[in-house]
Amino acid sequence: MIVLNLKEIFDRETRFQARYSIPPQDIRFPPEVGEIKEPVDVYVEITKYDRGYNVHLDIKGKVELECSRCLVVFEKDLSQTKDKHIETYPVEETIALSPEDLEVSFMEDPDVINLEDIVREELILEIPMKPLCRPDCPGIHSPYLLFEDSNPKREDPRFAILKNLLKDMEVEDGGS
Numbered sequence: 128m129i130v131l132n133l134k135e136i137f138d139r140e141t142r143f144q145a146r147y148s149i150p151p152q153d154i155r156f157p158p159e160v161g162e163i164k165e166p167v168d169v170y171v172e173i174t175k176y177d178r179g180y181n182v183h184l185d186i187k188g189k190v191e192l193e194c195s196r197c198l199v200v201f202e203k204d205l206s207q208t209k210d211k212h213i214e215t216y217p218v219e220e221t222i223a224l225s226p227e228d229l230e231v232s233f234m235e236d237p238d239v240i241n242l243e244d245i246v247r248e249e250l251i252l253e254i255p256m257k258p259l260c261r262p263d264c265p266g267i268h269s270p271y272l273l274f275e276d277s278n279p280k281r282e283d284p285r286f287a288i289l290k291n292l293l294k295d296m297e298v299e300d301g302g303s
């Protein structure tokens with residue numbers, strides 16, 4: 128786990144810079160969203176300002192996604208550069224959010240950050256709601272489904288399996 132105690136770091140420094148290679152198991156990417164198979168490289172640069180910290184991230188990584196139209200698994204590059212602010216929860220009752228605030232992450236304790244959590248969040252934000260292997264993906268394309276097979280006698284092995292299953296079911300029904 129990459130936990131950065133910013134309070135301690137900024138007692139000594141005015142700028143924090145580091146490079147990490149985070150293995151997939153530490154990213155803990157939600158499997159229902161996609162699969163990360165290779166380490167994600169992160170360059171992080173943090174500076175302090177009055178209300179919190181500026182976090183600059185340079186992320187290099189990719190994820191395997193399933194196309195929402197044709198179900199093919201494809202690779203998507205998630206490399207990105209991000210600048211975020213990390214602040215404590217504001218004490219005021221009502222806050223008017225400016226567009227700039229949209230990149231602010233409010234944290235209970237902004238002095239201690241978990242870099243893996245931040246990187247995971249940024250990676251998930253890059254995943255489209257309906258991933259497509261390519262913008263003009265035509266969808267499922269199978270000669271069996273379209274009945275365009277030049278040899279109609281040839282049977283889809285999947286149908287053969289289904290037939291056998293049905294036969295088994297008939298036998299079971301007959302026996303009871």
Ligand SMILES: [Zn+2]
Nearest residue numbers: 194197260264
């Ligand atoms: Zn597709």
